[in-house]
Amino acid sequence: MAKYGLRTIAVLYLFFLLVLPVGLIIWRTFGDGLGPFVEALTSASAVHAFQVTLTVALWAVAANTVFGVGTAVLLVRHRFPGKRLLNALIDLPMAVSPVVVGLALILVYGRFAPVGGLLESWGVQVIFSTPGMVLATVFVALPLVVRAVVPVLEELGDDQEQAAHTLGASRLQAFVRITLPGIRWALAYGVVLCLARSLGEYGAVAVVSGRLVDQTQTLTLFVEERFQNFDQPAAFAAATALALIAVITLLLTKLLRPKG
Amino acid sequence: MAIEVRDVNKSFGTTPVLRDVSIDVESGSLTALLGPSGGGKSTLLRVIAGLEQPDTGTVRISGVDATRLAPQRRNVGFVFQHYAAFKHLTVFRNVAFGLEIRKRPKDEIRKRVMELLELVHLEQMADRYPSQLSGGQRQRMALARALAVEPEVLLLDEPFGALDAQVRKELRTWLRRLHDEVHVTTVFVTHDQEEAIEVADTIVVLADGEVEQVGSPAEVYDNPANPFVMRFLGPVTEIGGSLVRPHDIEISTEPVEGGTAATVSRVVRLGFEVRVELQVEGRDAWVQVTRGFADQLALKSGDVVSVRPTPGARSLVLATV
Missing domain, CATH: 3.40.50.300 (P-loop containing nucleotide triphosphate hydrolases)
Incomplete structure (x- = not known):
């Protein structure tokens, strides 16, 4: 009996927390058929929001992949002063609220801040523009690739890399031919997680983007703005699209996970 | 090189x-x-x-x-x-x-x-x-x-x-x-x-x-x-203040020249070889002999024997502590 009791509680809990809200969104989205859904998502603003989201996410994923693999190799294969500090700093974005991240970026890169002013004089606008949104997203999704790769790199050991060296491989050759294939599943897992996080980011991007409709509006900002303006069909359609993307990435991570 | x-x-x-x-x-x-x-x-x-x-x-x-x-x-x-x-x-x-x-x-x-x-x-x-x-x-x-x-x-x-x-x-x-x-x-x-x-x-x-x-x-x-090196490369035992290989020790029931008196404490048969455990001057030692040889001497625990390194065998004199 206790077994069934626990199951019922778990199912009810998840139902009210997850299944009902998401289900309702989907129901509201497709309540009037597929037509309004397609129409809402093909409006100029929605398409633009899609493009902004993709641009920001792809840049952020690219940056975090390069940084993530580099940092993981540094943390696992090298010994240097400040290693523990670096290790701790990497997890910082997990602890700091995205809104704080956004405000901090404005403090440094805003038009009236020293660094931002300098960049502005060179014609580079960071805040209220794509670079700032990429920065915010990179920061928020920073630990994901590193934390996916580090344990696998540790488990892999450096025997194979050393063997490659004695066989004549340079550092780069050993990395490309031996290390990278060794961590490929973990890396793919980290990249997918990072992509999901980047697509769904709201808080930090909301602060640094300035929420300029048709300019710096991402899909998540679009959902919020449409909802505030009583354009519920568009809000629900975009929300459903985001949820679908999330489900797909979730399935991808499930596929990648067992192989470590 | x-x-x-x-x-x-x-x-x-x-x-x-x-x-x-x-x-x-x-x-x-x-x-x-x-x-x-x-x-x-x-x-x-x-x-x-x-x-x-x-x-x-x-x-x-x-x-x-x-x-x-x-x-x-x-x-x-x-x-x-x-x-x-x-x-x-x-x-x-x-x-x-x-x-x-x-x-x-x-x-x-x-x-x-x-x-x-x-x-x-x-x-x-x-x-x-x-x-x-x-x-x-x-x-x-x-x-x-x-x-x-x-x-x-x-x-x-x-x-x-x-x-x-x-x-x-x-x-x-x-x-x-x-x-x-x-x-x-x-x-x-x-x-x-x-x-x-x-x-x-x-x-x-x-x-x-x-x-x-x-x-x-x-x-x-x-x-x-x-x-x-001697210890690491193979079995050794100590007899009369020297480190000797156990197979380089002669054992006889009669007293011999240069021999040390020893008491047999145990005879262990390990297939074709026999391990004779001894008490020499109050210390444990052992000798490795063939089964045929052991049978010939009919060794058993309590026997008093005489042991000495085989002439020509290498032994190392240990510094007395």
């Missing part, structure tokens, strides 16, 4: 691992670095390969100063204890790795790899992955991979350490035969004196980061430089 190591010192943090180590390895020889774990033998091998940098001292390979050379420029083959197989590559691609790095033509690579796989009896396994091989097969693959680049010296770090006893014995004999065929200068690390004596033609005994003795297996076994 294929390898000349001169005055090498190496510490990890504050712990010295190698102290003023100098060794010469002759071209075409098969040398064992023998010693207890933590004695620095693996570190010495890794210094020769360039996987560790010595703090001071030099390493010359085939007459060239290699001390500051990166491992990939030393042209050494290295075989790791845990195989270090490239898990994502087939056996064929593992062995071909060094040749692919050297951008050799495809036909040449194919021919050379198949030759090597035949040499290590893995020609049927070319398309398998390392995870589909047994430990012994993986180690043979690692050996073929190291030999593929025609190294000037082949270095093996406890190559059979991770294998079970049976496979270990097979691979030992096989390594000796392989060396007789290929003639590449080979250095291998082991903590197993039997393995060193059986396989190597020169043994370097290392302990606490220092070279204790260098010589042929017979030399280090029969003429150990010090009690440590």
Whole structure:
């Protein structure tokens, strides 16, 4: 009996927390058929929001992949002063609220801040523009690739890399031919997680983007703005699209996970 | 000389691992670095390969100063204890790795790899992955991979350490035969004196980061430089203040000249040999005799016998404490 009791509680809990809200969104989205859904998502603003989201996410994923693999190799294969500090700093974005991240970026890169002013004089606008949104997203999704790769790199050991060296491989050759294939599943897992996080980011991007409709509006900002303006069909359609993307990435991570 | 190591010192943090180590390895020889774990033998091998940098001292390979050379420029083959197989590559691609790095033509690579796989009896396994091989097969693959680049010296770090006893014995004999065929200068690390004596033609005994003795297996076994080497190379026992091999002791029921009186405390039959445990001057000692000899003397516990080192046998006088 206790077994069934626990199951019922778990199912009810998840139902009210997850299944009902998401289900309702989907129901509201497709309540009037597929037509309004397609129409809402093909409006100029929605398409633009899609493009902004993709641009920001792809840049952020690219940056975090390069940084993530580099940092993981540094943390696992090298010994240097400040290693523990670096290790701790990497997890910082997990602890700091995205809104704080956004405000901090404005403090440094805003038009009236020293660094931002300098960049502005060179014609580079960071805040209220794509670079700032990429920065915010990179920061928020920073630990994901590193934390996916580090344990696998540790488990892999450096025997194979050393063997490659004695066989004549340079550092780069050993990395490309031996290390990278060794961590490929973990890396793919980290990249997918990072992509999901980047697509769904709201808080930090909301602060640094300035929420300029048709300019710096991402899909998540679009959902919020449409909802505030009583354009519920568009809000629900975009929300459903985001949820679908999330489900797909979730399935991808499930596929990648067992192989470590 | 294929390898000349001169005055090498190496510490990890504050712990010295190698102290003023100098060794010469002759071209075409098969040398064992023998010693207890933590004695620095693996570190010495890794210094020769360039996987560790010595703090001071030099390493010359085939007459060239290699001390500051990166491992990939030393042209050494290295075989790791845990195989270090490239898990994502087939056996064929593992062995071909060094040749692919050297951008050799495809036909040449194919021919050379198949030759090597035949040499290590893995020609049927070319398309398998390392995870589909047994430990012994993986180690043979690692050996073929190291030999593929025609190294000037082949270095093996406890190559059979991770294998079970049976496979270990097979691979030992096989390594000796392989060396007789290929003639590449080979250095291998082991903590197993039997393995060193059986396989190597020169043994370097290392302990606490220092070279204790260098010589042929017979030399280090029969003429150990010090009690440590004598103890490490084989069984020893103490009689009359000297360290003696238990098979180099004469035992008789009559008092003999130069003999020491001893009381038999136990007679243990181990197959064809018999281990006679004794009390000599209040200390435990033992003698190894053949079964026939033991039967002839009809030894049993409580007997008083006379023991002395076999004339001509090497014994070491221990400093009295």
